[in-house]
Amino acid sequence: MTRVFDDDLDVGFATRAIHAGQRPEPLAGAIMTPVYLTSTYVQEGLGQNKGYEYARGKNPTREALERNVAALERGRHGFAFSSGMGCLDSIMKLFRSGDHVVCGENVYGGSFRLFDRLLQNFGLRFSYVDTRDPQRIADAMTPATRMVFVETPTNPLMRITDLRASAEIAHRANALLLVDNTFASPFFQQPFDFGADIVYHSTTKYLNGHSDMVGGIAVLNDDDLATRLQFILNSAGAVPGPFDAWLALRGTKTLHLRMPRHDENGRAIAAWLAERLGEERVIYPGLPSHPQHELAKAQMSGFGGMISVELDTKERAAEVLGRCRVFSLAESLGGVESLISHPASMTHASVPFEHRQQLGISEGLIRLSCGVEDVGDLLSDLEHAFHVV
Numbered sequence: 001m002t003r004v005f006d007d008d009l010d011v012g013f014a015t016r017a018i019h020a021g022q023r024p025e026p027l028a029g030a031i032m033t034p035v036y037l038t039s040t041y042v043q044e045g046l047g048q049n050k051g052y053e054y055a056r057g058k059n060p061t062r063e064a065l066e067r068n069v070a071a072l073e074r075g076r077h078g079f080a081f082s083s084g085m086g087c088l089d090s091i092m093k094l095f096r097s098g099d100h101v102v103c104g105e106n107v108y109g110g111s112f113r114l115f116d117r118l119l120q121n122f123g124l125r126f127s128y129v130d131t132r133d134p135q136r137i138a139d140a141m142t143p144a145t146r147m148v149f150v151e152t153p154t155n156p157l158m159r160i161t162d163l164r165a166s167a168e169i170a171h172r173a174n175a176l177l178l179v180d181n182t183f184a185s186p187f188f189q190q191p192f193d194f195g196a197d198i199v200y201h202s203t204t205k206y207l208n209g210h211s212d213m214v215g216g217i218a219v220l221n222d223d224d225l226a227t228r229l230q231f232i233l234n235s236a237g238a239v240p241g242p243f244d245a246w247l248a249l250r251g252t253k254t255l256h257l258r259m260p261r262h263d264e265n266g267r268a269i270a271a272w273l274a275e276r277l278g279e280e281r282v283i284y285p286g287l288p289s290h291p292q293h294e295l296a297k298a299q300m301s302g303f304g305g306m307i308s309v310e311l312d313t314k315e316r317a318a319e320v321l322g323r324c325r326v327f328s329l330a331e332s333l334g335g336v337e338s339l340i341s342h343p344a345s346m347t348h349a350s351v352p353f354e355h356r357q358q359l360g361i362s363e364g365l366i367r368l369s370c371g372v373e374d375v376g377d378l379l380s381d382l383e384h385a386f387h388v389v
Contacts, residue, residue, distance in 0.1 A: 013072070013186075013187065013256055014256040016068075016071045016072055017068070017072060017252050017253055017254075017255050017256050018253050020067060020068045020071035020072070021063075021064050021065070021066070021067025021068035021069075021070070021071055021078075022064050022067070022068065022249075023064075033060070033061055033064040033246065033249060034060075034061065035061055035242050035243050035246045036055075036059055036060045036061045036242050037242055037243070038055060038059075039054070039055050040053075040054055040055065041053060041054070041055075055239075055242075056234060056237050056239055057233075057234040059239075059242050059245070061242040061243075061245045061246050061249070062080050062239065062240060062242060062245040064245075064249055065078070065080050065203075065217070065245045065246075065248050065249040065252075066078030066079060066080050066217065068249055068252050069186070069201070069203075069207065069217050069219060069252060070219045072186040072187075072252065072255070073181070073186045073190065073191075073192060073199050073219040074190060074192055074193075075192060075199065075219035075220060075221050076220065076221045076223070076226070077219065077220045077221070077223075077226035077229075078217060078218070078219050079217065079218045079219075079220075079226075079229055079230065079233050080203070080215060080216070080217045080239070080240050080245055080248075081215065081216040081217065081218070081233070081238045081239065081240060082214070082215060082216070082238045082239055082240045082241075082244075083202070083204070083214050083215060083216050083238070084110075084182070084200070084201065084202030084203070084204060084205075084214075084215070084216035085110050085111075085114060085216070086216055086238035087200050087201075087202075087216030087217060087218050087238070088111060088114060088180075088200065088216070089114060089119075089236075089238065090218075090229065090232050090233060090236055090238055091178065091198060091200065091218055091229070092114075092119055092124065093232045093236065094225070094228055094229065094232070095124060095146050095147065096123070097122060097123025097124065098123055098124075098125070098144060099123075099124055099125070099144060099145075099146040099147075100124075100125045100126070100127065100142050100144040100145045100146065101115070101124065101125070101126050101127070101145070101146065101147045101148075101149055102126075102127050102129060102137055102140045102141060102145055102147070102148045102149070102175075103115060103126050103127065103128050103129075103148075103149045103150075104128070104129070104130075104131040104149065104150045104151055104154060104159075104161065105128040105129055105130055105131070105359060106130075106151070106154040106155070106157050106159055106359050106361075107149070107150075107151050107154065107155065107180070108151065108155045108180070108182075108347065108348075109155075109343075109347050109348035109349065109350045109351050110347075110350070111149075111151075111180070112128075112348075112350065112351050113350040113351075117350070125144070127140040130159075131150045131152075131159070131161040131166065132159050132160065132161065132292065134162055134165035134166060134169060137165075137166055137169050137170075138169045141169065141173050141175070145173055145175050146175050146176065147170070147175050147176045147177075147178055148166055148169065148170040148175055148176070148177050148178070149178045149180075150163070150166055150177070150178070150179055150180070151179075151180040151182075151183070152179065152180075152183075152184070152189075152299075153183045153184065153285055153296070153304075153306065154183075155182075155183065155306075155343075155347065155367075156306075156308045156343040156347065156348070156361065156365065156367040157283060157308060157359065157360055157361065158283045158284060158285055158290070158306065158307075158308055159292070160285060160292040160295045160296045160299075162295060162299075163177075163179065163191055163194035163195065163196060163299055164194040164195055164299075166195075167194055167195025167196060167197075168195065170197075171195065176197040176198060176225075177191075177195060177196050177197050177198075178196070178197065178198045178199075178200065179191040179196045179198070179199050179200075180200060180201070181199050181200070181201055182200075182201045182202045182205050182206070182334070183205075183206075183304060183306055183333075184300055184304060185201075185205075185206040185207065185255065185259055185304070185334075186199075186255075187206075187255055187256060187259040187301075187302070188259060188263070188300050188301050188302040188303070188304060189299060189300045189301070192219075192221065194299060197220070197221070197222065197225070198218055198219070198220050198225070199218070199219045199220075200216065200217065200218040200219070201216065201217050202215070202216055203215035203216055203217050203248045203251075204216075204332060204334070205332065205333055205334030205335075206255065206258070206259065206262070206304075206333075206334035207248055207251055207252055207255065207334075208247060208248045208251035208252075208334075208335075209251040209254065209255065209258050209334060209335060209336060210247070210250075210251055210335055210336060211332065211335035211336075211337065212247055213240075213243075213244040213247040213248060214244065215240045215244050215245070215248050217248075258336065258372055259302065259304070260302070261372040262304050262305035262334075262370060262371070262372060263286075263302040263303055263304055263305065264375070265305055265338075265370040265371070265372065265373075265375045265378060266284065266286065266303060266304055266305035266306065266307060266370045267284075267286050267303065268375050268379070269307060269368065269370050269375070269378060269379065269382065270282055270284035270286060270287055270307050271287070272379055272382070273307065273309060273382070273386075274287055274289065276386060277309065277386070277389065280310075281309055281310045281311070282307065282308075282309055282310075283307065283308040283309070283310070284303065284306075284307045284308075285300070285303045286302075286303030305368075305369060305370035305371070306333060306367070306368070306369060306370075307367070307368045307370065308343075308365055308366065308367045308368070309365070309366050309367075309368070310362065310364055310365055311364040311365070311366060311389060312362070312364040313363065313364045314342075314344075314363035314364060316364060316388070316389060317342055317363070317364050317365070317366050318342075319388045319389075320340075320366060320385045320386055320388065320389060321340060321342060321366065321385075323384055323385040323387070323388065324340055324381055324382075324384075324385045325381055325384070326338060326373060326377055326378055326380075326381035327339060327340040327368065327378070327381055327382070327385070328340070329341065331346050331347055332369075333367075333369035334369060335369070335371060336371050336372045336373075337371045337373070338368070338369060338370055338371035338373060338378055339368070339369040339371070340366060340367070340368050340369070341366065341367050341369075342365075342366055342367075343361050343365055343366075343367050344356055344361055344362065344363050344365060347367070348361055
């Protein structure tokens with residue numbers, strides 16, 4: 001369990017991103033947190049140690065990352081995991097057979113797969129609702145509900161959930177609100193300000209920002225809940241290696257520099273696409289045409305670089321995907337390089353076809369992760385790609 005020092009919280013975001021949670025290395029005073037490549041720690045005597053016994057439980061490099069991201073989210077406790085899904089799976093171990101979860105119907109396909117294909121086999125029960133409407137969350141609550149789980153913006157339909165309303169509904173039922181903050185990042189959205197109980201990320205994405213590691217992280221404020229999650233982390237062992245933790249920590253140091261550029265490029269590209277294809281085909285919370293634009297403005301300080309575009313057919317989508325040269329056809333998002341993908345056959349392939357169709361994840365939907373390249377080059381690439389549409 002990793003606590004954030006109070007002085008880390010009394011400075012600006014950029015200062016926290018660069019310094020929070022890190023202490024000069026005691027041997028030589030190295031400014032960068034070392035990569036502690038060790039599986040165990042020498043103990044001073046029987047029952048005496050320096051706070052470290054075995055690296056599955058604690059690793060100094062991992063702790064620095066945990067403190068840093070917790071400070072960025074303005075939380076008290078951070079726990080790093082080997083992947084975003086390992087993080088979510090560990091969070092779900094806070095619950096037991098018979099517990100009920102209200103889940104957004106449009107979440108990452110891997111989250112849906114974990115719930116629908118695995119965890120329900122162990123007695124957890126799930127209701128999937130359109131969390132754009134808080135009343136639908138309230139209507140789905142039962143006496144057995146222990147958690148409300150939302151993404152905002154959602155993947156890939158960019159739906160926005162009212163976090164404050166969701167927290168009030170969850171807390172009235174003594175349930176937790178879990179928020180996947182991966183798309184927005186703590187730079188653009190602070191779910192704890194709206195009542196969230198647990199915030200988690202795929203650190204693979206914007207937090208790392210360089211597409212060179214896989215990881216996840218959860219941030220909490222409640223001490224008892226944090227103690228339970230620390231026990232799960234150590235017992236189940238879905239921990240990241242120290243080098244992956246170091247890579248993610250390196251990435252958070254530039255989060256405040258990268259996110260404004262993702263946002264700038266995202267806004268410009270979304271506006272170009274809306275003019276080129278029509279507003280009804282472009283899904284981006286930063287466009288005034290987005291039906292929840294005002295809510296997005298109220299709880300986000302920026303809109304980021306994630307855009308979805310409806311092209312009606314898989315054939316048209318394939319033509320566009322195949323003509324891109326700067327945008328690379330690949331899964332994932334949030335790196336400095338621009339990516340383009342086909343959710344129905346990639347990130348959400350595990351969601352049954354009928355369910356995808358009901359949600360609006362059509363065979364013609366494509367998703368863009370706008371990187372930090374020169375926006376003129378990105379627009380030229382899209383002009384060439386969309387020439388066939």
